[in-house]
Amino acid sequence: MTSVLKLVVNKLDKLRIPYVLTGGLAVSYWGAPRTTHDIDIIIEIDSSKTASIIRAFDKEFYVSREEIESMLSHGRSFNLIHHKTGIKIDFWLVDKKDPHKVLEFSRALKKKIFGQTISIIAPEDLIIVKLKWCQGGESFRHLEDVKSVLRISKVDTAYIKQWAHKQGTLEIF
Structure with missing residues:
Protein backbone atom coordinates (compact mmCIF):
# COMPACT_ATOMS: atom_id res chain seq x y z
CA MET A 1 0.00 0.00 0.00
CA THR A 2 2.92 2.31 0.77
CA SER A 3 4.26 2.30 -2.78
CA VAL A 4 0.79 2.90 -4.25
CA LEU A 5 0.20 5.84 -1.90
CA LYS A 6 3.54 7.37 -2.88
CA LEU A 7 2.78 6.86 -6.57
CA VAL A 8 -0.62 8.56 -6.27
CA VAL A 9 0.70 11.47 -4.20
CA ASN A 10 3.56 12.05 -6.65
CA LYS A 11 1.10 12.19 -9.54
CA LEU A 12 -1.22 14.57 -7.69
CA ASP A 13 1.74 16.81 -6.87
CA LYS A 14 2.86 16.83 -10.52
CA LEU A 15 -0.68 17.72 -11.61
CA ARG A 16 -0.81 20.45 -8.93
CA ILE A 17 -3.99 18.97 -7.51
CA PRO A 18 -4.51 19.89 -3.86
CA TYR A 19 -5.25 16.78 -1.79
CA VAL A 20 -5.61 15.57 1.79
CA LEU A 21 -5.05 11.99 2.97
CA THR A 22 -7.88 10.81 5.23
CA GLY A 23 -9.57 7.54 6.23
CA GLY A 24 -7.85 4.48 7.64
CA LEU A 25 -4.32 5.57 6.76
CA ALA A 26 -4.89 8.87 8.58
CA VAL A 27 -6.20 6.95 11.61
CA SER A 28 -3.08 4.78 11.51
CA TYR A 29 -0.90 7.91 11.42
CA TRP A 30 -2.66 9.84 14.23
CA GLY A 31 -3.82 6.83 16.24
CA ALA A 32 -3.04 3.13 16.47
CA PRO A 33 -2.23 1.28 13.25
CA ARG A 34 -5.23 -0.53 11.87
CA THR A 35 -6.11 -2.56 8.82
CA THR A 36 -7.45 -0.71 5.81
CA HIS A 37 -8.14 -1.99 2.34
CA ASP A 38 -8.13 1.31 0.46
CA ILE A 39 -6.64 4.78 0.37
CA ASP A 40 -8.99 7.72 0.96
CA ILE A 41 -8.02 11.10 -0.45
CA ILE A 42 -9.95 14.37 -0.57
CA ILE A 43 -9.17 16.44 -3.67
CA GLU A 44 -9.99 19.84 -5.04
CA ILE A 45 -10.48 19.79 -8.81
CA ASP A 46 -12.75 21.05 -11.55
CA SER A 47 -13.55 19.63 -14.99
CA SER A 48 -10.40 21.15 -16.50
CA LYS A 49 -8.35 18.45 -14.69
CA THR A 50 -10.28 15.41 -15.96
CA ALA A 51 -8.14 14.71 -19.03
CA SER A 52 -4.85 15.22 -17.18
CA ILE A 53 -5.96 12.87 -14.38
CA ILE A 54 -6.80 10.18 -16.91
CA ARG A 55 -3.47 10.63 -18.74
CA ALA A 56 -1.50 10.55 -15.49
CA PHE A 57 -3.13 7.45 -14.05
CA ASP A 58 -4.40 5.27 -16.91
CA LYS A 59 -1.23 3.20 -17.41
CA GLU A 60 -1.04 1.92 -13.83
CA PHE A 61 -4.65 2.26 -12.68
CA TYR A 62 -8.18 1.60 -13.78
CA VAL A 63 -9.68 5.09 -14.12
CA SER A 64 -13.09 6.08 -15.50
CA ARG A 65 -13.84 9.42 -17.15
CA GLU A 66 -17.54 8.87 -16.39
CA GLU A 67 -16.87 8.42 -12.66
CA ILE A 68 -14.78 11.60 -12.52
CA GLU A 69 -17.47 13.57 -14.36
CA SER A 70 -20.15 12.12 -12.07
CA MET A 71 -18.16 13.14 -9.01
CA LEU A 72 -17.82 16.67 -10.35
CA SER A 73 -21.51 17.04 -11.18
CA HIS A 74 -23.01 15.19 -8.21
CA GLY A 75 -20.39 15.68 -5.49
CA ARG A 76 -19.71 11.98 -5.04
CA SER A 77 -16.47 10.08 -5.17
CA PHE A 78 -14.57 8.23 -7.86
CA ASN A 79 -11.94 5.58 -7.51
CA LEU A 80 -8.81 4.28 -9.09
CA ILE A 81 -7.77 0.65 -8.91
CA HIS A 82 -4.08 -0.16 -9.13
CA HIS A 83 -3.60 -2.83 -11.82
CA LYS A 84 -0.76 -4.73 -10.12
CA THR A 85 -2.05 -4.81 -6.53
CA GLY A 86 -5.81 -4.26 -6.78
CA ILE A 87 -5.54 -1.48 -4.18
CA LYS A 88 -8.42 0.97 -4.47
CA ILE A 89 -7.99 4.70 -4.07
CA ASP A 90 -11.18 6.60 -3.26
CA PHE A 91 -11.13 10.27 -4.23
CA TRP A 92 -13.65 12.53 -2.52
CA LEU A 93 -14.35 16.03 -3.80
CA VAL A 94 -14.11 18.83 -1.22
CA ASP A 95 -17.68 19.83 -0.36
CA LYS A 96 -17.52 23.62 -0.71
CA LYS A 97 -21.06 23.92 0.71
CA ASP A 98 -19.99 22.46 4.06
CA PRO A 99 -18.04 25.00 6.17
CA HIS A 100 -16.27 22.27 8.11
CA LYS A 101 -15.17 20.44 4.96
CA VAL A 102 -13.65 23.65 3.60
CA LEU A 103 -11.90 24.31 6.91
CA GLU A 104 -10.79 20.67 7.21
CA PHE A 105 -9.16 20.90 3.78
CA SER A 106 -7.39 24.17 4.61
CA ARG A 107 -6.14 22.83 7.99
CA ALA A 108 -4.39 19.80 6.48
CA LEU A 109 -0.84 19.28 7.68
CA LYS A 110 2.26 18.33 5.70
CA LYS A 111 3.84 15.33 7.42
CA LYS A 112 6.60 12.88 6.60
CA ILE A 113 4.74 9.61 6.02
CA PHE A 114 6.55 6.53 4.70
CA GLY A 115 9.53 8.79 3.97
CA GLN A 116 7.53 11.22 1.84
CA THR A 117 5.91 14.58 2.60
CA ILE A 118 2.16 14.06 2.37
CA SER A 119 -0.77 16.37 3.09
CA ILE A 120 -2.87 14.70 5.82
CA ILE A 121 -6.04 15.64 7.65
Missing part, protein backbone atom coordinates in the same frame (compact mmCIF):
# COMPACT_ATOMS: atom_id res chain seq x y z
CA ALA A 122 -5.46 17.23 11.07
CA PRO A 123 -6.28 14.84 13.95
CA GLU A 124 -9.09 17.09 15.23
CA ASP A 125 -10.77 17.14 11.83
CA LEU A 126 -10.37 13.39 11.48
CA ILE A 127 -12.20 12.97 14.80
CA ILE A 128 -14.96 15.36 13.70
CA VAL A 129 -15.42 13.41 10.45
CA LYS A 130 -15.49 10.10 12.33
CA LEU A 131 -18.11 11.45 14.76
CA LYS A 132 -20.26 12.45 11.77
CA TRP A 133 -19.92 8.95 10.30
CA CYS A 134 -21.17 7.57 13.64
CA GLN A 135 -24.49 9.27 12.93
CA GLY A 136 -24.70 7.19 9.76
CA GLY A 137 -24.88 3.93 11.71
CA GLU A 138 -21.34 2.61 11.28
CA SER A 139 -20.51 3.57 14.82
CA PHE A 140 -18.28 0.80 16.22
CA ARG A 141 -15.30 1.15 13.87
CA HIS A 142 -15.52 4.95 13.79
CA LEU A 143 -15.77 5.22 17.58
CA GLU A 144 -12.73 2.96 17.93
CA ASP A 145 -10.89 5.23 15.50
CA VAL A 146 -11.85 8.30 17.56
CA LYS A 147 -10.65 6.64 20.78
CA SER A 148 -7.40 5.62 19.11
CA VAL A 149 -6.61 9.14 17.89
CA LEU A 150 -7.55 10.65 21.27
CA ARG A 151 -5.29 8.16 23.06
CA ILE A 152 -2.23 8.80 20.91
CA SER A 153 -2.38 12.34 19.52
CA LYS A 154 -2.52 15.64 21.34
CA VAL A 155 -5.65 17.40 20.08
CA ASP A 156 -7.50 20.67 20.55
CA THR A 157 -10.62 19.39 22.33
CA ALA A 158 -12.27 22.83 22.34
CA TYR A 159 -12.13 22.88 18.52
CA ILE A 160 -13.54 19.34 18.35
CA LYS A 161 -16.36 20.18 20.78
CA GLN A 162 -17.23 23.33 18.83
CA TRP A 163 -17.68 21.42 15.57
CA ALA A 164 -19.25 18.39 17.25
CA HIS A 165 -21.86 20.75 18.72
CA LYS A 166 -22.48 22.35 15.29
CA GLN A 167 -22.94 18.99 13.58
CA GLY A 168 -25.00 17.44 16.37
CA THR A 169 -22.44 14.86 17.50
CA LEU A 170 -21.34 16.36 20.82
CA GLU A 171 -23.16 13.65 22.79
CA ILE A 172 -21.15 10.99 20.92
CA PHE A 173 -17.88 12.77 21.72
Whole structure:
Protein backbone atom coordinates (compact mmCIF):
# COMPACT_ATOMS: atom_id res chain seq x y z
CA MET A 1 0.00 0.00 0.00
CA THR A 2 2.92 2.31 0.77
CA SER A 3 4.26 2.30 -2.78
CA VAL A 4 0.79 2.90 -4.25
CA LEU A 5 0.20 5.84 -1.90
CA LYS A 6 3.54 7.37 -2.88
CA LEU A 7 2.78 6.86 -6.57
CA VAL A 8 -0.62 8.56 -6.27
CA VAL A 9 0.70 11.47 -4.20
CA ASN A 10 3.56 12.05 -6.65
CA LYS A 11 1.10 12.19 -9.54
CA LEU A 12 -1.22 14.57 -7.69
CA ASP A 13 1.74 16.81 -6.87
CA LYS A 14 2.86 16.83 -10.52
CA LEU A 15 -0.68 17.72 -11.61
CA ARG A 16 -0.81 20.45 -8.93
CA ILE A 17 -3.99 18.97 -7.51
CA PRO A 18 -4.51 19.89 -3.86
CA TYR A 19 -5.25 16.78 -1.79
CA VAL A 20 -5.61 15.57 1.79
CA LEU A 21 -5.05 11.99 2.97
CA THR A 22 -7.88 10.81 5.23
CA GLY A 23 -9.57 7.54 6.23
CA GLY A 24 -7.85 4.48 7.64
CA LEU A 25 -4.32 5.57 6.76
CA ALA A 26 -4.89 8.87 8.58
CA VAL A 27 -6.20 6.95 11.61
CA SER A 28 -3.08 4.78 11.51
CA TYR A 29 -0.90 7.91 11.42
CA TRP A 30 -2.66 9.84 14.23
CA GLY A 31 -3.82 6.83 16.24
CA ALA A 32 -3.04 3.13 16.47
CA PRO A 33 -2.23 1.28 13.25
CA ARG A 34 -5.23 -0.53 11.87
CA THR A 35 -6.11 -2.56 8.82
CA THR A 36 -7.45 -0.71 5.81
CA HIS A 37 -8.14 -1.99 2.34
CA ASP A 38 -8.13 1.31 0.46
CA ILE A 39 -6.64 4.78 0.37
CA ASP A 40 -8.99 7.72 0.96
CA ILE A 41 -8.02 11.10 -0.45
CA ILE A 42 -9.95 14.37 -0.57
CA ILE A 43 -9.17 16.44 -3.67
CA GLU A 44 -9.99 19.84 -5.04
CA ILE A 45 -10.48 19.79 -8.81
CA ASP A 46 -12.75 21.05 -11.55
CA SER A 47 -13.55 19.63 -14.99
CA SER A 48 -10.40 21.15 -16.50
CA LYS A 49 -8.35 18.45 -14.69
CA THR A 50 -10.28 15.41 -15.96
CA ALA A 51 -8.14 14.71 -19.03
CA SER A 52 -4.85 15.22 -17.18
CA ILE A 53 -5.96 12.87 -14.38
CA ILE A 54 -6.80 10.18 -16.91
CA ARG A 55 -3.47 10.63 -18.74
CA ALA A 56 -1.50 10.55 -15.49
CA PHE A 57 -3.13 7.45 -14.05
CA ASP A 58 -4.40 5.27 -16.91
CA LYS A 59 -1.23 3.20 -17.41
CA GLU A 60 -1.04 1.92 -13.83
CA PHE A 61 -4.65 2.26 -12.68
CA TYR A 62 -8.18 1.60 -13.78
CA VAL A 63 -9.68 5.09 -14.12
CA SER A 64 -13.09 6.08 -15.50
CA ARG A 65 -13.84 9.42 -17.15
CA GLU A 66 -17.54 8.87 -16.39
CA GLU A 67 -16.87 8.42 -12.66
CA ILE A 68 -14.78 11.60 -12.52
CA GLU A 69 -17.47 13.57 -14.36
CA SER A 70 -20.15 12.12 -12.07
CA MET A 71 -18.16 13.14 -9.01
CA LEU A 72 -17.82 16.67 -10.35
CA SER A 73 -21.51 17.04 -11.18
CA HIS A 74 -23.01 15.19 -8.21
CA GLY A 75 -20.39 15.68 -5.49
CA ARG A 76 -19.71 11.98 -5.04
CA SER A 77 -16.47 10.08 -5.17
CA PHE A 78 -14.57 8.23 -7.86
CA ASN A 79 -11.94 5.58 -7.51
CA LEU A 80 -8.81 4.28 -9.09
CA ILE A 81 -7.77 0.65 -8.91
CA HIS A 82 -4.08 -0.16 -9.13
CA HIS A 83 -3.60 -2.83 -11.82
CA LYS A 84 -0.76 -4.73 -10.12
CA THR A 85 -2.05 -4.81 -6.53
CA GLY A 86 -5.81 -4.26 -6.78
CA ILE A 87 -5.54 -1.48 -4.18
CA LYS A 88 -8.42 0.97 -4.47
CA ILE A 89 -7.99 4.70 -4.07
CA ASP A 90 -11.18 6.60 -3.26
CA PHE A 91 -11.13 10.27 -4.23
CA TRP A 92 -13.65 12.53 -2.52
CA LEU A 93 -14.35 16.03 -3.80
CA VAL A 94 -14.11 18.83 -1.22
CA ASP A 95 -17.68 19.83 -0.36
CA LYS A 96 -17.52 23.62 -0.71
CA LYS A 97 -21.06 23.92 0.71
CA ASP A 98 -19.99 22.46 4.06
CA PRO A 99 -18.04 25.00 6.17
CA HIS A 100 -16.27 22.27 8.11
CA LYS A 101 -15.17 20.44 4.96
CA VAL A 102 -13.65 23.65 3.60
CA LEU A 103 -11.90 24.31 6.91
CA GLU A 104 -10.79 20.67 7.21
CA PHE A 105 -9.16 20.90 3.78
CA SER A 106 -7.39 24.17 4.61
CA ARG A 107 -6.14 22.83 7.99
CA ALA A 108 -4.39 19.80 6.48
CA LEU A 109 -0.84 19.28 7.68
CA LYS A 110 2.26 18.33 5.70
CA LYS A 111 3.84 15.33 7.42
CA LYS A 112 6.60 12.88 6.60
CA ILE A 113 4.74 9.61 6.02
CA PHE A 114 6.55 6.53 4.70
CA GLY A 115 9.53 8.79 3.97
CA GLN A 116 7.53 11.22 1.84
CA THR A 117 5.91 14.58 2.60
CA ILE A 118 2.16 14.06 2.37
CA SER A 119 -0.77 16.37 3.09
CA ILE A 120 -2.87 14.70 5.82
CA ILE A 121 -6.04 15.64 7.65
CA ALA A 122 -5.46 17.23 11.07
CA PRO A 123 -6.28 14.84 13.95
CA GLU A 124 -9.09 17.09 15.23
CA ASP A 125 -10.77 17.14 11.83
CA LEU A 126 -10.37 13.39 11.48
CA ILE A 127 -12.20 12.97 14.80
CA ILE A 128 -14.96 15.36 13.70
CA VAL A 129 -15.42 13.41 10.45
CA LYS A 130 -15.49 10.10 12.33
CA LEU A 131 -18.11 11.45 14.76
CA LYS A 132 -20.26 12.45 11.77
CA TRP A 133 -19.92 8.95 10.30
CA CYS A 134 -21.17 7.57 13.64
CA GLN A 135 -24.49 9.27 12.93
CA GLY A 136 -24.70 7.19 9.76
CA GLY A 137 -24.88 3.93 11.71
CA GLU A 138 -21.34 2.61 11.28
CA SER A 139 -20.51 3.57 14.82
CA PHE A 140 -18.28 0.80 16.22
CA ARG A 141 -15.30 1.15 13.87
CA HIS A 142 -15.52 4.95 13.79
CA LEU A 143 -15.77 5.22 17.58
CA GLU A 144 -12.73 2.96 17.93
CA ASP A 145 -10.89 5.23 15.50
CA VAL A 146 -11.85 8.30 17.56
CA LYS A 147 -10.65 6.64 20.78
CA SER A 148 -7.40 5.62 19.11
CA VAL A 149 -6.61 9.14 17.89
CA LEU A 150 -7.55 10.65 21.27
CA ARG A 151 -5.29 8.16 23.06
CA ILE A 152 -2.23 8.80 20.91
CA SER A 153 -2.38 12.34 19.52
CA LYS A 154 -2.52 15.64 21.34
CA VAL A 155 -5.65 17.40 20.08
CA ASP A 156 -7.50 20.67 20.55
CA THR A 157 -10.62 19.39 22.33
CA ALA A 158 -12.27 22.83 22.34
CA TYR A 159 -12.13 22.88 18.52
CA ILE A 160 -13.54 19.34 18.35
CA LYS A 161 -16.36 20.18 20.78
CA GLN A 162 -17.23 23.33 18.83
CA TRP A 163 -17.68 21.42 15.57
CA ALA A 164 -19.25 18.39 17.25
CA HIS A 165 -21.86 20.75 18.72
CA LYS A 166 -22.48 22.35 15.29
CA GLN A 167 -22.94 18.99 13.58
CA GLY A 168 -25.00 17.44 16.37
CA THR A 169 -22.44 14.86 17.50
CA LEU A 170 -21.34 16.36 20.82
CA GLU A 171 -23.16 13.65 22.79
CA ILE A 172 -21.15 10.99 20.92
CA PHE A 173 -17.88 12.77 21.72
